[in-house]
Amino acid sequence: MRALLRNRVVRRAAGTAGTLFGVAVFVFVMLRAIPGNQITAGLGTEAAALTPAQQAALERYYGLDRPLVAQFFAWLGNMFTGNFGYSARNQQSVLDLTLRSLPVTVELAVLSIVLALLIGVPLGMLAASRANSARDALGQVVSLAGLSIPAFLLATTLLSVFAASFGFNPNGQGFATLAEDPLLNLRQMVLPALVLGFGIAAPILRTTRAAVLEVRSEDFVRTARAKGVPERRLQVRHVLGNALVPIVTMTGLQFGYLLGGAVVVEQIFSVPGIGRQVLLGIQQKEYAVVQSTVLVIALAFVLVNLLTDVLYRVIDPRVRAS
Amino acid sequence: MPRGALSAAALAATLSLALASCSSSSEPAPGAEGTGGGKPLVVGVTSDPDTLFPWKATQFQAVNVLQNLYGTLTEFDKDLNVVPGLAESWDASEDGKTLTLKLRQGVTFADGSAFDSADVKSSLDKIMDEKTAAVARASLSSVKSVEAPDAATVVLTLSTPDAALPANLATVNMAMLSSDDTEEKLSATPNGTGPFKLGKRVPSQSLTLTRNDAYWGAEKAKSPAVEFRVIPDESSIVSAMQSGNVQLAVFNDPLVAQTAEGGGTITVAKTPQLNYHVLQLNARRGELGDVNVRLAVQCAIDRKQVLDTAALGQGEVTGPNTAPAFKSDPDKRPCPARDLAKAADYLGKAGKSGGVTIKTIVSQGEYATSVNEAQNLKAQLAEAKINLDLEVLESGAFVDRWVAADFDAAVALNGGRPDPDGSYGRYFTSDGNLNKVAGYSSDKLDKLFAEGKATTDQAARKAIYDQVAAELEDNAAWIWLFSGYTYTATTAGVQGFTPMANGSLQSLRATSVS
Numbered sequence: 001m002r003a004l005l006r007n008r009v010v011r012r013a014a015g016t017a018g019t020l021f022g023v024a025v026f027v028f029v030m031l032r033a034i035p036g037n038q039i040t041a042g043l044g045t046e047a048a049a050l051t052p053a054q055q056a057a058l059e060r061y062y063g064l065d066r067p068l069v070a071q072f073f074a075w076l077g078n079m080f081t082g083n084f085g086y087s088a089r090n091q092q093s094v095l096d097l098t099l100r101s102l103p104v105t106v107e108l109a110v111l112s113i114v115l116a117l118l119i120g121v122p123l124g125m126l127a128a129s130r131a132n133s134a135r136d137a138l139g140q141v142v143s144l145a146g147l148s149i150p151a152f153l154l155a156t157t158l159l160s161v162f163a164a165s166f167g168f169n170p171n172g173q174g175f176a177t178l179a180e181d182p183l184l185n186l187r188q189m190v191l192p193a194l195v196l197g198f199g200i201a202a203p204i205l206r207t208t209r210a211a212v213l214e215v216r217s218e219d220f221v222r223t224a225r226a227k228g229v230p231e232r233r234l235q236v237r238h239v240l241g242n243a244l245v246p247i248v249t250m251t252g253l254q255f256g257y258l259l260g261g262a263v264v265v266e267q268i269f270s271v272p273g274i275g276r277q278v279l280l281g282i283q284q285k286e287y288a289v290v291q292s293t294v295l296v297i298a299l300a301f302v303l304v305n306l307l308t309d310v311l312y313r314v315i316d317p318r319v320r321a322s
Numbered sequence: 323m324p325r326g327a328l329s330a331a332a333l334a335a336t337l338s339l340a341l342a343s344c345s346s347s348s349e350p351a352p353g354a355e356g357t358g359g360g361k362p363l364v365v366g367v368t369s370d371p372d373t374l375f376p377w378k379a380t381q382f383q384a385v386n387v388l389q390n391l392y393g394t395l396t397e398f399d400k401d402l403n404v405v406p407g408l409a410e411s412w413d414a415s416e417d418g419k420t421l422t423l424k425l426r427q428g429v430t431f432a433d434g435s436a437f438d439s440a441d442v443k444s445s446l447d448k449i450m451d452e453k454t455a456a457v458a459r460a461s462l463s464s465v466k467s468v469e470a471p472d473a474a475t476v477v478l479t480l481s482t483p484d485a486a487l488p489a490n491l492a493t494v495n496m497a498m499l500s501s502d503d504t505e506e507k508l509s510a511t512p513n514g515t516g517p518f519k520l521g522k523r524v525p526s527q528s529l530t531l532t533r534n535d536a537y538w539g540a541e542k543a544k545s546p547a548v549e550f551r552v553i554p555d556e557s558s559i560v561s562a563m564q565s566g567n568v569q570l571a572v573f574n575d576p577l578v579a580q581t582a583e584g585g586g587t588i589t590v591a592k593t594p595q596l597n598y599h600v601l602q603l604n605a606r607r608g609e610l611g612d613v614n615v616r617l618a619v620q621c622a623i624d625r626k627q628v629l630d631t632a633a634l635g636q637g638e639v640t641g642p643n644t645a646p647a648f649k650s651d652p653d654k655r656p657c658p659a660r661d662l663a664k665a666a667d668y669l670g671k672a673g674k675s676g677g678v679t680i681k682t683i684v685s686q687g688e689y690a691t692s693v694n695e696a697q698n699l700k701a702q703l704a705e706a707k708i709n710l711d712l713e714v715l716e717s718g719a720f721v722d723r724w725v726a727a728d729f730d731a732a733v734a735l736n737g738g739r740p741d742p743d744g745s746y747g748r749y750f751t752s753d754g755n756l757n758k759v760a761g762y763s764s765d766k767l768d769k770l771f772a773e774g775k776a777t778t779d780q781a782a783r784k785a786i787y788d789q790v791a792a793e794l795e796d797n798a799a800w801i802w803l804f805s806g807y808t809y810t811a812t813t814a815g816v817q818g819f820t821p822m823a824n825g826s827l828q829s830l831r832a833t834s835v836s
Binding site: 035044046 | 724
């Protein structure tokens with residue numbers, strides 16, 4: 001039994017390492033497949049005026065003069081020692097940048113998920129409570145809206161309506177982290193979390209509805225009802241309790257995506273999260289920034305998946321048994 | 323968290339409170355900030371500087387910030403005339419081969435050290451050294467040596483007379499640095515002689531300049547601090563201005579400028595630019611090697627139509643010289659108005675009556691109007707049997723191809739300079755460092771540019787650069803289209819800001835918020 005468990009842990013760890021190595025290779029290669037480098041990104045068309053000696057001096061400065069394979073393994077080796085590389089543009093280590101931007105994105109993701117659950121689960125249950133009724137239709141409309149309204153449109157609309165009509169635009173101020181100014185921070189997070197949460201509420205709503213409908217048709221629910229369990233208790237304890245497994249899976253997946261950075265929303269609301277860090281890195285062709293940040297995101301994604309796995313083992317004993 | 327961050331947040335909160343109360347009444351500002359009073363000014367920008375090292379800064383945002391931190395030997399006034407900066411005066415010798423500069427006394431760097439001729443010599447020598455990879459190196463190509471006979475004097479020995487040199491010394495890429503500083507040090511901690519010093523910097527979020535009380539200028543900066551706040555989306559800047567968080571921003575997109583003005587609380591000023599939109603033709607490639615094909619292209623384009631459809635009519639049709647003192651007459655060209663019959667004639671002369679195809683690169687996302695311009699040009703030229711084969715590229719890919727001169731034609735927005743030699747000498751002289759990209763040169767142009775540099779008399783120089791313009795237009799080296807505007811948006815209470823045709827924000831020092 002213990003050997004079996006150890007075996008599983010080893011397999012899982014090996015799988016994770018393999019995934020991360022794959023991501024590392026992929027990002028490294030893709031980044032270099034994009035035309036331009038840090039020199040042309042910085043100088044623009046002015047780069048045409050560089051003499052060969054100037055060009056060589058700049059390549060040495062940015063470390064572009066070394067062979068690609070050497071660049072790759074140097075970067076990967078450094079990652080293991082906690083050296084994520086250096087951003088020449090920001091005059092800061094990528095680790096410092098990431099330690100600043102990752103918490104922002106995690107906070108935004110958590111808030112968005114909470115909002116999405118608050119919207120999605122009750123509406124999903126409501127829709128399932130009487131399938132194909134008016135409330136069901138309402139649920140469908142909400143979820144359709146959530147799926148089909150693009151984030152950038154909702155974001156700009158909210159921003160301009162709130163700014164123009166109520167003068168409410170905390171995002172036009174300097175960004176405050178939760179530690180610096182919790183109140184301002186929450187005000188700045190409200191609109192972006194709402195936009196993201198609304199988009200994610202849709203799949204959660206649908207999952208909830210489907211799961212609830214399925215669980216309700218199962219024997220044990222009928223038995224419980226026949227035994228006279230009160231309806232409210234039945235809905236919450238038996239039905240929702242059992243419908244949680246797919247909802248948790250879906251939520252975990254969405255959370256993982258959110259950690260990748262909601263680039264568009266972060267951009268529009270000027271939230272200095274990790275998505276914007278990657279975007280800026282790509283624009284400036286700052287290889288170290290993009291490579292290391294993407295690897296951190298991939299790691300976070302893998303960890304969230306692992307956590308989701310563990311969580312539904314806890315919720316559903318059947319998964320544990322198998 | 324460091325205390326600086328806390329106080330910045332508190333500052334922002336106070337600021338928003340103050341502004342909120344300003345909008346309803348004109349109460350006096352609560353508590354003056356910093357020394358000498360006044361309120362900090364917040365400027366909305368879409369990205370922060372990509373470098374703080376002035377000799378390598380070409381990005382618009384970087385230049386704007388650095389210009390306020392560093393001093394140059396000469397400067398431009400608001401009409402782009404060259405005026406004294408760190409050099410109080412300069413004199414050219416009789417033969418034009420020596421330029422003697424008298425330096426301003428009592429100037430200090432931000433770190434308190436004194437500025438003198440040794441700093442000038444070291445700066446200019448390093449800019450000329452290829453290893454530094456300074457972008458302005460080519461502007462000093464006529465300089466043979468730099469001497470500093472005494473602390474207040476610098477003597478430049480030139481290989482040829484260079485009338486454009488004083489203007490070339492005025493860009494921030496020619497910033498004077500302390501001889502003790504290194505690029506590495508300055509990239510983190512700027513140390514200049516400008517009206518501001520670097521305050522606080524939060525990567526990708528904000529950069530704050532604080533007033534330099536030891537600045538040599540007669541007038542110190544009006545605001546105690548100027549914060550460049552990064553708001554990546556231009557329309558988000560507009561809403562930040564509407565709610566009073568940001569007081570000044572410069573837009574390039576005419577559409578955003580229109581939206582900003584629509585609200586009524588924001589004032590938008592239009593300024594014609596030195597920049598010009600152009601269809602670059604590479605006369606060293608394929609069909610375009612024949613001047614008749616190039617002239618056919620020139621005759622088949624209605625520039626006003628390009629301007630109207632691609633840029634909402636916001637700009638002016640232009641010829642090569644966009645600098646106010648040297649402005650070209652846009653109608654001095656073989657076909658001042660669109661003339662399809664003449665275009666057909668030219669194609670016939672080239673033996674291409676059946677039509678030609680021109681591979682054209684277009685940049686996506688580098689500036690707002692590029693793709694629309696390209697599509698309008700394509701539609702117009704199609705009627706003259708000239709097929710523009712458009713290749714729309716991400717801006718990195720565009721730069722790569724442009725730098726390698728790997729195109730028949732390119733739809734481009736090029737930066738103009740206050741002096742025409744600075745604008746075109748590097749493109750259209752045979753040994754110019756961008757001549758490969760320009761794709762055209764001639765003995766006549768080489769001679770004219772040399773003459774222009776050797777002549778100091780303004781009227782005579784104007785006549786020479788008129789000839790340069792005529793030569794370029796008659797040979798349809800490129801097809802000059804129009805110059806756009808930039809839009810300076812300010813909220814009520816912002817005073818003293820003067821937009822400039824080179825896009826410079828140097829008058830931030832004279833700007834205050836009430």
